[in-house]
Amino acid sequence: xxxEPITMQLQAVPSDKGIEVIAxxxxxxxxxxxxxxxxxxxxxxxxxxxxxxxxxxxxHSVRDLGGILSDPTWDVIAQGIRAVLSPxxxxxQVVRDVAEAALAHPNLHIGLSAxxxxxxxxKTVLEIIKVKSLDIVTHPARGGKFVRVxxxxxxxxxxxxxxxxxxxxxTTVVQTEQTLSKLAAGAQAVVNSLQAQDALAKLEASNAxxxxxxxxxxxxxxxTALAASRLPEPWQVxxxxxxxxxxxxxxxxxxRIEDDRALLSITTSSRAVQGPGRIGAMVNSADxxxxxxxxxxxxxxxxxxVGLKVPRLTGIREAYLMLTGDYDMHGGFDPVRAQLxxxxxxxxxxxxxxLNKIVVNSFERMGTAGYDWWKSIVTVEHFxxxxxxxxxxxGTIGSLPTVAEQAEYTELAAGDSPETASFTKYGGxxxxxxxxxxxxxxxxxxxxxxxxxxxxxxxxxxxxxxxFTQNSEAGPVMADGGALFNATAVTAATGHAxxxxxxxxxxxxDVVAAAVYNQPMLIKWEAGYYGTGKKLAIEPRYCxxxxxxxxxxxxxxxxxxxxxxxxxxxxxxxxxxxxxxVPEWTHDNAxxxxxxxxxxxSIILGERFGLVPxxxxxxxxxxxxxxMNDEHRLKVRQFLALCxxxxxxxxxxxxx
Numbered sequence: 098x099x100x101e102p103i104t105m106q107l108q109a110v111p112s113d114k115g116i117e118v119i120a121x122x123x124x125x126x127x128x129x130x131x132x133x134x135x136x137x138x139x140x141x142x143x144x145x146x147x148x149x150x151x152x153x154x155x156x157h158s159v160r161d162l163g164g165i166l167s168d169p170t171w172d173v174i175a176q177g178i179r180a181v182l183s184p185x186x187x188x189x190q191v192v193r194d195v196a197e198a199a200l201a202h203p204n205l206h207i208g209l210s211a212x213x214x215x216x217x218x219x220k221t222v223l224e225i226i227k228v229k230s231l232d233i234v235t236h237p238a239r240g241g242k243f244v245r246v247x248x249x250x251x252x253x254x255x256x257x258x259x260x261x262x263x264x265x266x267x268t269t270v271v272q273t274e275q276t277l278s279k280l281a282a283g284a285q286a287v288v289n290s291l292q293a294q295d296a297l298a299k300l301e302a303s304n305a306x307x308x309x310x311x312x313x314x315x316x317x318x319x320x321t322a323l324a325a326s327r328l329p330e331p332w333q334v335x336x337x338x339x340x341x342x343x344x345x346x347x348x349x350x351x352x353r354i355e356d357d358r359a360l361l362s363i364t365t366s367s368r369a370v371q372g373p374g375r376i377g378a379m380v381n382s383a384d385x386x387x388x389x390x391x392x393x394x395x396x397x398x399x400x401x402x403v404g405l406k407v408p409r410l411t412g413i414r415e416a417y418l419m420l421t422g423d424y425d426m427h428g429g430f431d432p433v434r435a436q437l438x439x440x441x442x443x444x445x446x447x448x449x450x451x452l453n454k455i456v457v458n459s460f461e462r463m464g465t466a467g468y469d470w471w472k473s474i475v476t477v478e479h480f481x482x483x484x485x486x487x488x489x490x491x492g493t494i495g496s497l498p499t500v501a502e503q504a505e506y507t508e509l510a511a512g513d514s515p516e517t518a519s520f521t522k523y524g525g526x527x528x529x530x531x532x533x534x535x536x537x538x539x540x541x542x543x544x545x546x547x548x549x550x551x552x553x554x555x556x557x558x559x560x561x562x563x564x565f566t567q568n569s570e571a572g573p574v575m576a577d578g579g580a581l582f583n584a585t586a587v588t589a590a591t592g593h594a595x596x597x598x599x600x601x602x603x604x605x606x607d608v609v610a611a612a613v614y615n616q617p618m619l620i621k622w623e624a625g626y627y628g629t630g631k632k633l634a635i636e637p638r639y640c641x642x643x644x645x646x647x648x649x650x651x652x653x654x655x656x657x658x659x660x661x662x663x664x665x666x667x668x669x670x671x672x673x674x675x676x677x678x679v680p681e682w683t684h685d686n687a688x689x690x691x692x693x694x695x696x697x698x699s700i701i702l703g704e705r706f707g708l709v710p711x712x713x714x715x716x717x718x719x720x721x722x723x724x725m726n727d728e729h730r731l732k733v734r735q736f737l738a739l740c741x742x743x744x745x746x747x748x749x750x751x752x753x
Contacts, residue, residue: 115181116196120146120166120231121211122177130221133176139225143169143178150188150195152210152232162186166231182231195233210234311344318347326354332361390416390447394543396454412537413448420444445714445729448529452546452712452731459550460709468554470677471561473639474691475702476742483520486703486738516576518740520705523556528728529714546712549733553710557702560739562681564700565641565689570751571596573741577622581741582749587617587628595748601646601688603653603670609690609748613637616745633745635697637690640676645685650676684751692746699746705736 120143123133148164149157164184172179184192199207214227319340323333336353388402393410410416418424421444464472480486500506527545564572564581572581579591586592594612599605618630642650654674691699702708713732720730 115167115183116164116192118166118180118182118209118231119172119175120169120178120180120209122175128220129215129217132222135222135225136176136178137171139228140169140171140178142225142228143180143231146180146228147230148182148192148209149230149232150191152212152234157230157232160187163188163192163233192233206235208234308344312342315340315344316342319350322350322354326358328354328357328361332357386420386447387450390451391454393539394448394451394455394546396451396546397458413539413542414534414537416447417444417534420447448542449712449714449731452542452549455543455546456550456553456712456733457709459547460554461550463551463554467678467680468558470641470679471558471702473675473677474641474694475561475700476694476698477702477704477708480520480703480705480738483705483736485517485519486701486740487515487517516741518701518703518738520703520736520738522734522736523553524710524732524734526730526732528726528730530726530728532727545731549710549712553708553733553735556735557708557737558679559681560737561700561702562679564739564741565679565687565749566682566684570684570687570749572749575741575744581744581747582751590622590624590627592627593744595744597748597750598752599750600686600752601640601642601649601653601750605750606640606653606670606674606690609750610636613690613692613746613748618745619743633697635692635746636673637746637748638673638675638693639691640674641679641682641689641691642676643682643685643687644678644680646688647676647678650678650688686752688750688752690748694746697743697746699741699743701738701740701742703738703740706734708735708737710735 121131121136123131123136125131143166146166147157147162148166149161150163151158151161163186164182165186166180166182169178169180171177182192184190195207199205210232212229212232213225214229215222216224216226319337323336326333328336336350336357339353340350384402384405385407388398388405389407389410390396391398391402392407393413393416398405463469478486498507498509527549529542533541567573568580571583574580577591579585579593581593582596583591583593584596585594587594594616597605597609597612599608614632614634614636616633617628618633620626620630640650640654654670654676657671694700710733713734714729
């Protein structure tokens with residue numbers, strides 16, 4: 098949007114009634130492109146526009162007021178806005194004199210400059226929003242002009258000076274002006290008529306196009322509705338013919354379809370035959386076998402096989418012989434005796450699938466027994482390779498410094514505290530011997546899988562618990578050279594200030610919480626920066642205790658009331674702290690505080706193939722274990738890595 102003065106050439110003939118002027122015409126003015134349609138749309142904006150003898154856009158003085166515009170119309174021949182300029186105001190005589198001079202001396206560079214507000218794009222005027230004034234200037238660029246004098250009714254046009262207001266004796270000029278005016282009016286009438294005819298033709302064409310579009314949409318609706326109607330083809334053909342190539346109301350079509358459907362139902366009801374029930378799912382022999390093996394070993398079925406009815410296997414021996422035909426117990430496959438065309442691989446695969454489900458179930462059940470306490474304090478991350486993981490703590494920037502206008506940005510002091518950890522492989526195998534199969538030791542196989550799931554959960558619990566107990570209860574040595582838990586001030590390179598020796602109590606928890614809250618965040622691991630960061634400002638959320646301190650922790654953090662020999666008040670810690678019992682801790686008085694890992698992560702638990710171990714089976718008759726030991730080996734494997742990302746959200750109390 099822009100506010101631009103547009104300069105026009107001055108042409109007019111004055112009178113006592115006013116001066117007829119062309120205010121603006123289509124074309125280029127001051128570099129802006131004015132199109133006829135834009136000017137014609139602005140016609141009403143020129144009414145009551147003021148005329149000043151001094152062109153100072155937006156800062157006119159009342160002493161320069163010389164006239165006002167009225168009766169704006171569109172001049173088709175001139176392709177511009179025609180209006181009447183009535184001289185009024187302190188500078189009205191100047192307007193008359195300038196018009197007189199312009200008429201007497203056409204070569205004078207006198208014109209009109211329009212002060213307008215407009216909307217533009219790429220030098221093209223899209224819309225004139227407001228006409229502020231039409232002012233008299235010298236050296237106009239192009240455009241408006243004085244046209245003629247408008248006199249009172251019954252008088253003739255004037256060519257004398259505006260100041261005298263005396264009619265001219267030159268009747269030839271008067272007649273010529275009148276003739277031109279009539280011609281212009283006639284031309285305007287012709288143009289208006291042609292425009293009206295053109296508009297009517299366009300309207301008729303538009304109506305025809307809209308009607309054609311409506312018919313097309315109705316035909317598309319007809320095809321869609323018939324396709325979904327479930328009516329026989331002869332009935333659809335009859336409806337299609339009735340509604341073909343016509344515009345119709347959708348409700349009318351829907352009612353017709355419903356009526357025909359009801360009629361069809363009445364005429365065919367006597368021939369209706371009750372068919373079989375709907376098929377809900379398709380199963381094959383593999384699905385049935387897997388369901389049978391799951392039932393045999395006590396594994397939960399897959400959701401899509403819960404309702405599947407299959408014969409129950411008597412034991413692992415029956416399942417093995419049925420699939421392999423290995424009645425001689427060679428550990429191989431006998432296609433002559435195999436009943437279901439299976440293989441040894443099919444047998445071991447089915448066993449593996451069932452056992453994996455048991456492992457997952459027992460893993461989760463062991464967690465609910467209290468061994469999943471670590472889930473509350475660690476951050477579990479999946480890795481796509483077994484490379485050493487790095488729990489890098491990027492230098493924490495407490496807040497951004499101020500940058501003055503046009504000033505350079507200063508470098509932020511940022512460093513890191515790298516802690517690394519390597520993946521450790523955990524696992525083993527359980528032998529499923531041919532003798533065990535022949536003795537049909539199905540229960541032992543099921544218990545093996547349960548034990549594997551329990552062991553996997555216990556293993557993670559043990560590894561996380563050892564972070565707090567190794568190195569004589571001080572935790573592992575970190576990259577900065579200090580033990581994870583130490584009482585050294587944080588202003589030292591190895592200082593962590595997160596170790597105390599006070600027994601667990603509500604008052605002591607507040608001391609520990611304040612110590613964690615006031616831990617300075619890392620700015621840069623470098624002399625001069627130790628302990629200078631802003632406060633961590635996060636309260637610990639979890640209290641880790643051994644079984645011996647379980648009641649003390651529950652009393653401190655879960656009871657509704659804080660009751661002592663001298664106090665009986667509401668427990669303010671309830672809901673703010675969660676006690677967690679660590680099964681592997683044997684120190685009866687040691688305890689620790691840990692922040693919520695979602696806010697302040699500290700311990701990273703990396704896994705490669707998942708937290709739950711997976712079972713693999715070596716069972717081919719050419720496998721060394723089968724050939725040498727007559728056993729199918731069930732291998733379980735788990736890759737884990739533990740890394741301390743940050744010591745600040747951790748605090749330990751080793752009570753002597």
